[in-house]
Amino acid sequence: xxxxxxxxxxxxxxxxxxxxxxxxxxxxxxxxxxxxxxxxxxxxxxxxxxxxxxxxxxxxxxxxxxxxxxxxxxxxxxxxxxxxxxxxxxxxxxxxxxxxxxxxxxxxxxxxxxxxxxxxxxxxxxxxxxxxxxxxxxxxxxxxxxxxxxxxxxxxxxxxxxxxxxxxxxxxxxxxxxxxxxxxxxxxxxxxxxxxxxxxxxxxxxxxxxxxxxxxxxxxxxxxxxxxxxxxxxxxxxxxxxxxxxxxxxxxxxxxxxxxxxxxxxxxxxxxxxxxxxxxxxxxxxxxxxxxxxxxxxxxxxxxxxxxxxxxxxxxxxxxxxxxxxxxxxxxxxxxxxxxxxxxxxxxxxxxxxxxxxxxxxxxxxxxxxxxxxxxxxxxxxxxxxxxxxxxxxxxxxxxxxxxxxxxxxxxxxxxxxxxxxxxxxxxxxxxxxxxxxxxxxxxxxxxxxxxxxxxxxxxxxxxxxxxxxxxxxxxxxxxxxxxxxxxxxxxxxxxxxxxxxxxxxxxxxxxxxxxxxxxxxxxxxxxxxxxxxxxxxxxxxxxxxxxxxxxxxxxxxxxxxxxxxxxxxxxxxxxxxxxxxxxxxxxxxxxxxxxxxxxxxxxxxxxxxxxxxxxxxxxxxxxxxxxxxxxxxxxxxxxxxxxxxxxxxxxxxxxxxxxxxx
Numbered sequence: 001x002x003x004x005x006x007x008x009x010x011x012x013x014x015x016x017x018x019x020x021x022x023x024x025x026x027x028x029x030x031x032x033x034x035x036x037x038x039x040x041x042x043x044x045x046x047x048x049x050x051x052x053x054x055x056x057x058x059x060x061x062x063x064x065x066x067x068x069x070x071x072x073x074x075x076x077x078x079x080x081x082x083x084x085x086x087x088x089x090x091x092x093x094x095x096x097x098x099x100x101x102x103x104x105x106x107x108x109x110x111x112x113x114x115x116x117x118x119x120x121x122x123x124x125x126x127x128x129x130x131x132x133x134x135x136x137x138x139x140x141x142x143x144x145x146x147x148x149x150x151x152x153x154x155x156x157x158x159x160x161x162x163x164x165x166x167x168x169x170x171x172x173x174x175x176x177x178x179x180x181x182x183x184x185x186x187x188x189x190x191x192x193x194x195x196x197x198x199x200x201x202x203x204x205x206x207x208x209x210x211x212x213x214x215x216x217x218x219x220x221x222x223x224x225x226x227x228x229x230x231x232x233x234x235x236x237x238x239x240x241x242x243x244x245x246x247x248x249x250x251x252x253x254x255x256x257x258x259x260x261x262x263x264x265x266x267x268x269x270x271x272x273x274x275x276x277x278x279x280x281x282x283x284x285x286x287x288x289x290x291x292x293x294x295x296x297x298x299x300x301x302x303x304x305x306x307x308x309x310x311x312x313x314x315x316x317x318x319x320x321x322x323x324x325x326x327x328x329x330x331x332x333x334x335x336x337x338x339x340x341x342x343x344x345x346x347x348x349x350x351x352x353x354x355x356x357x358x359x360x361x362x363x364x365x366x367x368x369x370x371x372x373x374x375x376x377x378x379x380x381x382x383x384x385x386x387x388x389x390x391x392x393x394x395x396x397x398x399x400x401x402x403x404x405x406x407x408x409x410x411x412x413x414x415x416x417x418x419x420x421x422x423x424x425x426x427x428x429x430x431x432x433x434x435x436x437x438x439x440x441x442x443x444x445x446x447x448x449x450x451x452x453x454x455x456x457x458x459x460x461x462x463x464x465x466x467x468x469x470x471x472x473x474x475x476x477x478x479x480x481x482x483x484x485x486x487x488x489x490x491x492x493x494x495x496x497x498x499x500x501x502x503x504x505x506x507x508x509x510x511x512x513x514x515x516x517x518x519x520x521x522x523x524x525x526x527x528x529x530x531x532x533x534x535x536x537x538x539x540x541x542x543x544x545x546x547x548x549x550x551x552x553x554x555x556x557x558x559x560x561x562x563x564x565x566x567x568x569x570x571x572x573x574x575x576x577x578x579x580x581x582x583x584x585x586x587x588x589x590x591x592x593x594x595x596x597x598x599x600x601x602x603x604x605x606x607x608x609x610x611x612x613x614x615x616x617x618x619x620x621x622x623x624x625x626x627x628x629x630x631x632x633x634x635x636x637x638x639x640x641x642x643x644x645x646x647x648x649x650x651x652x653x654x655x656x657x658x659x660x661x662x663x
Contacts, residue, residue: 004102005035006098006099006100006102006103006104007037008026008030008037008107009104009106010023010040011039011108012043012108013043013047015050016239016262017258018262019041019051020132023037023135024131025107028128029107033096033099038066038104040067041067050233050234053235056235057138058136058138063136066136077104080106081106086098088117089116089117092116092118095116113128125268126268128265128266132243132246141236144226145240147227148226148227148240151247152248154249156199158195158201158248159200159201159202159203159244159251159260159263160188160252161203161204161254162183162185162188162202162210163181163182163204163257164204164306165204165206168305172373175343175375176343176375176377176378177457179312179453180254181255183274184287185209185212185213186290187283188202189289190282191277192213192220201221202221203244203245203260206302227240242262250272251263252272252274253271255273287314290317291326293310294307294311295330298333298334304338305339307339308343312347314330315347316457319459324354325355328351331344331348342373342374345365346365346368346381346457349361349365349368349385353385353388353389353463358389359389359393361389362390375651376649376651376652379650379651380405380409381415381416383402384413384419384420385415387399387400387401387419388422391423391426392428397433399430400423400429400430400617403423403429404616405619407471408620410483410484410487411482412487415457415458417447417469417471418450418458418460418463418468419458420471421466422464424439424442424443425443433617434474435478435481435586435590436551436552436577436581437552438473438516441514441516442471445473446469446503446506447468447470447503470503472499473503473520477556477559479491480593483620483652497528501521504517504520504524518543519556522539523536526563534564536560537561537564541557549580550580551578554574554580558571571595574590575591585611585615586621588610589611592605592611593608596608608625612624619646619648619649622641622642622648623641623654623658625641626638626641626642626655627642629641630642630658635661638658
């Protein structure tokens with residue numbers, strides 16, 4: 001190695017586990033590519049105040065050799081490339097040439113063992129276990145590391161991580177469910193019982209849980225059995241617990257846990273979840289015991305918040321087994337105990353919905369929506385539950401107003417999609433509250449079912465027998481009405497566009513030459529570059545000629561003309577769309593946005609004000625009107641529009657912040 005050779009520079013903005021794995025990756029890369037590594041410990045935008053004093057962990061001499069100051073980093077970073085720039089290569093040649101030229105490589109990967117296409121990741125993974133010893137820790141830290149190594153390494157130890165802490169007690173975390181982060185105690189008990197006689201150690205951010213387990217399993221170790229860490233800093237304790245966990249032969253933890261994931265990576269092994277170490281029967285039996293504990297009431301838990309979070313797990317299991325009445329009954333004591341977790345009314349409203357208790361479901365949803373701590377996703381789901389409950393009571397207009405609010409807030413949220421599909425299939429949607437779309441076609445455009453329990457509160461088969469709708473069909477024409485950024489980026493998401501194309505191709509009940517089908521295909525093919533713009537214009541012009549009363553077809557033609565740069569025809573087509581339905585707020589808004597984009601700003605903004613006055617349920621339209629007045633400095637006129645936008649979807653903080661500026 002020469003001094004002119006480039007180096008690997010590691011940096012992370014987050015916490016201990018990711019930073020350690022980043023450093024180990026740098027050590028591995030430096031060793032394999034014949035250079036050295038540096039660490040930028042204080043990158044811009046870092047958010048880990050407990051790590052502001054690295055001297056608590058690292059020897060000063062080692063830090064002098066490996067840590068970069070700001071000027072040194074800026075100098076090296078000028079010619080550096082990120083490591084991912086080389087991960088598509090099929091050989092190391094370009095990376096080697098880059099380093100040989102004295103240019104460095106920035107490494108920010110923090111949760112996976114890194115391997116290039118030409119490398120064998122399984123040969124690299126075990127090496128990480130020893131790399132940790134190449135980091136220059138202080139003698140105090142090193143002493144405890146040696147104790148952990150001697151006590152646990154090679155002993156067949158299972159390490160368990162139980163996540164509770166801020167999820168139970170912290171704001172805002174306690175107010176939504178964390179099914180991938182929280183696992184019930186019964187699953188840990190099942191594995192401890194299965195491995196009786198083997199050494200095990202438990203880590204948790206809730207000390208009471210470890211104490212409870214040690215009463216039942218006297219041979220279960222905790223960190224204090226390795227060393228006294230009560231008088232050290234948080235950074236030191238976090239590292240030592242993470243390192244000690246990594247010395248175990250098996251790290252068993254929830255699906256999503258950065259702490260245990262980092263420990264497993266540092267150990268050179270894969271982290272395990274309960275489905276890896278327990279049989280289906282063992283998991284089922286553990287779930288039955290969870291339900292029994294929930295049935296004993298909130299007193300069987302650390303606090304009522306833990307009772308609520310574990311109930312959320314139990315309820316999905318019960319509902320999937322069609323034991324909904326029991327799920328409903330088990331929720332009552334937790335609600336009566338005044339659990340303030342914002343998701344509890346949502347879960348009970350859903351139970352009522354399954355049981356056809358429409359009024360009770362709608363009442364719970366109404367009350368739940370008044371909780372200011374609801375997370376945005378949960379607020380949208382509760383709006384959709386209220387909509388579906390009202391729809392079941394044949395209150396079509398009110399139902400559609402709540403569905404519209406849910407849809408424009410979170411149109412990709414699986415619960416919203418499933419409940420919205422149910423309402424559409426049952427003719428409970430009032431088209432007037434939505435922008436022009438082809439509802440006949442939308443009813444037939446299906447998407448694949450969502451994976452169960454991944455990001456769903458509801459159990460799909462209890463709500464919807466058929467596959468859910470593919471509502472990207474609506475967003476294809478109206479994505480700018482959504483508050484959700486991912487929904488707005490439909491045209492940048494090829495997989496979603498291809499999914500919509502597949503939905504259109506899979507139609508069986510509508511003929512291929514149907515104008516709605518032909519028009520939709522033309523728009524999707526254009527967005528996917530599967531056909532040229534002129535071809536899309538020709539197809540759409542013919543459809544408009546045959547179906548001149550459809551505002552949707554005129555609007556699509558306007559979009560195509562605008563993309564082609566033919567603004568006069570685009571404006572004329574948009575005017576034709578508006579002429580088909582002059583009082584439609586969505587068409588008025590679309591015309592306003594078109595005019596704004598094309599050098600008729602004041603005229604376009606006046607159209608947007610008109611659209612907001614006509615609109616009932618679309619926060620994006622209300623918010624746009626308020627923002628225009630705010631930019632003009634007219635706070636008085638901005639206020640009612642921003643207030644309405646905020647009322648339609650309170651968790652959307654942009655409107656609340658803008659509203660505050662009008663005071």
